[in-house]
Amino acid sequence: MKVSHNELQGLCRKAFLGMGFEEGDAADAADMVAWMQCLDLGGLAALSRGLDYLLAETSDALPSVLYQDGDLAVLDGHGSSVLRSSSLALELGFAKARARGLAVIKIRHCHNRQLIMGYLARLAGRGMNVTAFWRNAHEPLTEQVVGFRANHSVPEIRIYTVADVPEENEPNDGITLVMANHVDLLPAMRSNYRYDLLARHEESDLLACRDRAYLEGIEVDDTLWERLKALATRMLVEATDDSRQGAGAGTHDND
Amino acid sequence: MTELRHPTIDSPALRPAATVMDLERLGSLHASRLSFVRSLVRQMARQRWQISRVRFDLDAQGYGVAIYRLQTPHGRYHGVIFSQYLDAARRSDRVIADAWDVTFGVVEGDVDEALLEQMARNVPLQEAGRQHPRVLVLSRANRSLRNFAQFVEALSAGAQPDPAWLTRVGYLYRTTAVYGNGKFGIADFMRLRDNPDFRRPFSAQMLAVYLLRHFSIDQVEHIAHCRAPEAAVPLARELSRYLGIGNSTGLGMAPFLINHPQLIQQWVYCRERALALALSQRPEEADRRRLIVLTRRAMTHLAQTLTEDAEQSARNAATVAALPAVIAWLEEMPLEADLWQQLADWSERSLSLEAQELINTLLIELYPALVDPLEDEMGAEESLELTPDMPLVRLRQLIETHFDWALAEDFTMPEARYWFWYRSVEKEEPRLGVRGVEPGADKELALAIAPLVSEAHEALCAFLADNPRALVVDFLIARPRYKAIVRRIQTMAQTPYGEIRANLWHRDMKPMHLLRTKLSFFGASRFDPKSDRWVRITLFQGAPLVEELNAEPHDLAAFDDWSFPLEPAGRQGEGRREVAGGER
Numbered sequence: 001m002k003v004s005h006n007e008l009q010g011l012c013r014k015a016f017l018g019m020g021f022e023e024g025d026a027a028d029a030a031d032m033v034a035w036m037q038c039l040d041l042g043g044l045a046a047l048s049r050g051l052d053y054l055l056a057e058t059s060d061a062l063p064s065v066l067y068q069d070g071d072l073a074v075l076d077g078h079g080s081s082v083l084r085s086s087s088l089a090l091e092l093g094f095a096k097a098r099a100r101g102l103a104v105i106k107i108r109h110c111h112n113r114q115l116i117m118g119y120l121a122r123l124a125g126r127g128m129n130v131t132a133f134w135r136n137a138h139e140p141l142t143e144q145v146v147g148f149r150a151n152h153s154v155p156e157i158r159i160y161t162v163a164d165v166p167e168e169n170e171p172n173d174g175i176t177l178v179m180a181n182h183v184d185l186l187p188a189m190r191s192n193y194r195y196d197l198l199a200r201h202e203e204s205d206l207l208a209c210r211d212r213a214y215l216e217g218i219e220v221d222d223t224l225w226e227r228l229k230a231l232a233t234r235m236l237v238e239a240t241d242d243s244r245q246g247a248g249a250g251t252h253d254n255d
Numbered sequence: 256m257t258e259l260r261h262p263t264i265d266s267p268a269l270r271p272a273a274t275v276m277d278l279e280r281l282g283s284l285h286a287s288r289l290s291f292v293r294s295l296v297r298q299m300a301r302q303r304w305q306i307s308r309v310r311f312d313l314d315a316q317g318y319g320v321a322i323y324r325l326q327t328p329h330g331r332y333h334g335v336i337f338s339q340y341l342d343a344a345r346r347s348d349r350v351i352a353d354a355w356d357v358t359f360g361v362v363e364g365d366v367d368e369a370l371l372e373q374m375a376r377n378v379p380l381q382e383a384g385r386q387h388p389r390v391l392v393l394s395r396a397n398r399s400l401r402n403f404a405q406f407v408e409a410l411s412a413g414a415q416p417d418p419a420w421l422t423r424v425g426y427l428y429r430t431t432a433v434y435g436n437g438k439f440g441i442a443d444f445m446r447l448r449d450n451p452d453f454r455r456p457f458s459a460q461m462l463a464v465y466l467l468r469h470f471s472i473d474q475v476e477h478i479a480h481c482r483a484p485e486a487a488v489p490l491a492r493e494l495s496r497y498l499g500i501g502n503s504t505g506l507g508m509a510p511f512l513i514n515h516p517q518l519i520q521q522w523v524y525c526r527e528r529a530l531a532l533a534l535s536q537r538p539e540e541a542d543r544r545r546l547i548v549l550t551r552r553a554m555t556h557l558a559q560t561l562t563e564d565a566e567q568s569a570r571n572a573a574t575v576a577a578l579p580a581v582i583a584w585l586e587e588m589p590l591e592a593d594l595w596q597q598l599a600d601w602s603e604r605s606l607s608l609e610a611q612e613l614i615n616t617l618l619i620e621l622y623p624a625l626v627d628p629l630e631d632e633m634g635a636e637e638s639l640e641l642t643p644d645m646p647l648v649r650l651r652q653l654i655e656t657h658f659d660w661a662l663a664e665d666f667t668m669p670e671a672r673y674w675f676w677y678r679s680v681e682k683e684e685p686r687l688g689v690r691g692v693e694p695g696a697d698k699e700l701a702l703a704i705a706p707l708v709s710e711a712h713e714a715l716c717a718f719l720a721d722n723p724r725a726l727v728v729d730f731l732i733a734r735p736r737y738k739a740i741v742r743r744i745q746t747m748a749q750t751p752y753g754e755i756r757a758n759l760w761h762r763d764m765k766p767m768h769l770l771r772t773k774l775s776f777f778g779a780s781r782f783d784p785k786s787d788r789w790v791r792i793t794l795f796q797g798a799p800l801v802e803e804l805n806a807e808p809h810d811l812a813a814f815d816d817w818s819f820p821l822e823p824a825g826r827q828g829e830g831r832r833e834v835a836g837g838e839r
Contacts, residue, residue, distance in 0.1 A: 001385060002385075002388060002440060003440055004388065004436075004437030004438075004440055004441065004443045005437060005445065006436050006444070006445075007437050007438065022735065022736045022738070022739070023701050024735075024736075024737075024738035024740075025735070025738070027739065028738075062735055063732075087738070088728065088731050088732050088735055088738065091641055091643035091728050091731070092643065092732065094643055094644070094728075095643040095726055095727075095728045098644045099644060122640075125638075126640060214442070214443055214445055214446045215388065215446065216388055217388040217440060234698075235678065235698045236677075236678050236680040236683060236698065237677045237678065237679055237680065237686075237688075237694065237695030237698050238679075238680055238694070239679050239680055240694075243679055243686055243688065243693065243695070244681075255400070255401060255402075255424050255791075
């Protein structure tokens, strides 16, 4: 079925509240999913893949700072979804970049990393150049680089496989971000090693996707939509005769 | 060299937020020339919008489909209206209703048979349907049964209905929801952002209501004609003009006001700038005469505003009783340069809030050239953003400066935490429950900003004691639950208005004030509360008719002069002149 952007964002926010997200996190997570879906980047599919995981998560596992100095921070995401854990880590990077010109943030142990792009868009909207890099632990090894120019609402994205897999055992469940006040850090493929480009999203393609979404609506999977609606109803209160009075309407509406 | 200009010309002083954003004052606002219905009518006339009927397939009872075309210089739109029989037992104004007398939508572009079929299947279902993304506005309305019966009866007998019927209830139909911005699959407001016709907030919704008003006249005349083809007469022009569209609304409006503080800031800021501009003008004698005329008209209008609500009746009566003194004051005072400021100062000392705000509305009315450009600034890019690198001590200062009203409340007192807001499982209808008595407080909507600010302030003061050099982001990483309220505080502290200064948990809080705030910006008149949280109002009563618009009026000022409409001369015999042309 087709839905509007506002509808998608609204339902996601209510569903996240139903899952126990704090108000601010629910709004941010909804924005992240809707932003991605609107650009045809599979926001809802990414949410769907991580939904069971999210439902099992507790809010205790919020990210903690392992190390930080003036322009560098390493955080532990404790295995939680970026929907719940990334916004303040990114804000920390933003604050450091504002102060120092450039900052590097590493979030270890997080999942649903695709969805982080929506929050990066928000930082870019506040005038920050942002680039994110992460690897997926699939065979073959794939890498993804997402770069936003300051004040641009959509990124440049490159996804590619790497032929020569290095011998090391570091788990690929982290994400590295570079933020810079004054220079853009867009992905441009230049490598001496063999790679195969899997996806290349230019800003102009993504803007066209967004325009189309506003014009034609956004396609969503009916089953997932129903699941989100069910989660959203967790925040609704059962009706009673007393509660019907709580709306304050008159007893009859004919005049 | 930069020229320094006189501050009272460029930036006259605005009233402080502590005055303006007080909930009771906001709940005393009247529609003004910046209200959305007024702006829309001006835009339609200025740009020569044309409205035509392209389909009118109604049976003798008035059931069927009607389509109206709107042509603007920039685009074409259609209002598609479905009228059906509704059993009286199912007629409810509540959002929990599932059938209505008419349902309708405004469509961008043309309506072909496929789209019409899709709309016929879905628009009558409203929330339960899946609406087309070219539908800009979705709405429904119920009849005023008594007015409808009286009008059909009179017109089919070749007579005009008694205008007093419209003074009691100013419409044939009242809407119970007017949806825009993506609801149930319709177009997002984002899509209208670059549309010169409807980029102003709620202008598409107001157009939908205006088309319904036109349809209500067409339909009632059609039914009367079908009943008595030989005898029936059309509705007299002055009565058509005096016919508005009702709206029945409850707590559903309240979340909007709290969840869109940047938009509210813009609305109030524009109105306050308009008032400040008016107050800083040096009046001519003609301005004074005009203000007296407007005051008399408003006085008669309010005297003709009937409501069963005792409190609103008393407020109307107090305003009506006060206005002769205002007129006397205006007639007696020497025409000094700061006369308007003197008037505002005197009214603040002497008059009720409703009367004060009425005077302000009328002062704004005097200066179209200064005020009307502000209507293009009523929109806002909405985004509450964090400033993570702000020193935490600075955030504390911001809270203590801009949210002192929230800190002043003692939330340990039972009366200060009496209500909670929630959404019911019944169509997500917003409701109020008594904390500790009714179930649902664990699912409370975060609409009460004051307690959130107070709690965040307490937490950050404790954090600052241990971390005096901390930044906002340091505090939030330690206490992430305050993220939403902190970014709201940081964003809203940059502007004067936007936060309604009231504790929405308080036992004595009046939800009606919230509803009236929003409705006054829409341009509502005849506030008729049905309880402390449910109100009926009228839109477009007195507004120019479609045929007057289509005639491409030359005198745009006269066309725009329809505020505070009066009952046309009929059996009661007063007010015809004002309604017919508006006094100048």
